[in-house]
Amino acid sequence: MIEFHDVCKRYATGQEALNKVSFTVEEQEIVFLTGHSGAGKSTLMKLIMLMEKPTSGQVMIGGRNLGRLGKSHIPYHRRQVGVVFQNHQLLFDRTVFDNVALPLQICGIHHREVARRVRASLDKVGLLNKETAYPVSLSGGEQQRVGIARAVVNKPPLLLADEPTGNLDPELSAEIMELFRQFSEVGVTVMIASHDVELIKRMHRRVLTLEGGQLIHDGVVW
Numbered sequence: 001m002i003e004f005h006d007v008c009k010r011y012a013t014g015q016e017a018l019n020k021v022s023f024t025v026e027e028q029e030i031v032f033l034t035g036h037s038g039a040g041k042s043t044l045m046k047l048i049m050l051m052e053k054p055t056s057g058q059v060m061i062g063g064r065n066l067g068r069l070g071k072s073h074i075p076y077h078r079r080q081v082g083v084v085f086q087n088h089q090l091l092f093d094r095t096v097f098d099n100v101a102l103p104l105q106i107c108g109i110h111h112r113e114v115a116r117r118v119r120a121s122l123d124k125v126g127l128l129n130k131e132t133a134y135p136v137s138l139s140g141g142e143q144q145r146v147g148i149a150r151a152v153v154n155k156p157p158l159l160l161a162d163e164p165t166g167n168l169d170p171e172l173s174a175e176i177m178e179l180f181r182q183f184s185e186v187g188v189t190v191m192i193a194s195h196d197v198e199l200i201k202r203m204h205r206r207v208l209t210l211e212g213g214q215l216i217h218d219g220v221v222w
């Protein structure tokens with residue numbers, strides 16, 4: 001699902017963020033991406049989302065070489081990648097329903113179909129009863145679940161999560177991880193960037209560790 005071949009990224013400032021990074025993530029896998037601040041985690045995810053381009057090397061997503069993707073295919077590619085952020089990035093003047101509906105409305109999907117998909121997505125994260133609520137009235141864990149519902153409402157085959165449990169206590173973090181596990185069971189590939197060593201250890205999953213832009217470890221034992 002994700003293939004990096006000798007990927008280097010140097011920003012215009014001269015800062016080298018990734019240096020000859022190579023790895024493959026299979027469909028349905030859950031992988032953690034870890035490393036100190038500045039190690040290159042966000043850059044790696046931005047390359048997958050096509051928010052940045054590599055200086056050299058190849059990034060393949062779902063068998064497509066992103067370097068060869070025509071402009072007209074970029075919106076299609078972005079819909080294939082659901083993204084979850086630590087700070088949720090919810091719109092606080094919109095209801096839960098409207099927040100989750102946003103990616104579908106941008107695609108111009110008919111409102112009846114939007115309603116069906118939004119409810120299916122809210123149901124998956126256990127928030128069907130909150131569709132008319134505003135984010136401010138929700139707990140941090142609930143807000144994060146709204147963010148996840150929004151990320152999966154397009155049914156993307158790939159889900160990227162950047163510090164998705166950063167503000168949550170261990171119990172709520174475990175709930176979020178359980179949601180990711182359920183998505184992977186139905187075929188979604190999940191990549192989670194995290195600093196949370198305890199959480200990563202508990203999950204017993206594959207871990208990619210970056211240091212100074214280099215992939216220094218790839219494996220389950222960490």
Ligand SMILES: Nc1ncnc2c1ncn2[C@@H]1O[C@H](COP(=O)(O)OP(=O)(O)OP(=O)(O)O)[C@@H](O)[C@H]1O
Nearest residue numbers: 011013015016017036037038039040041042043044
């Ligand atoms: N747009 C940019 N322009 C110039 N340098 C950048 C840019 N984005 C990131 N960098 C630099 O690239 C390196 C990797 O940054 P990146 O944000 O990928 O790391 P990170 O592991 O995600 O860090 P954090 O955990 O703090 O988010 C850092 O030295 C950073 O300062």
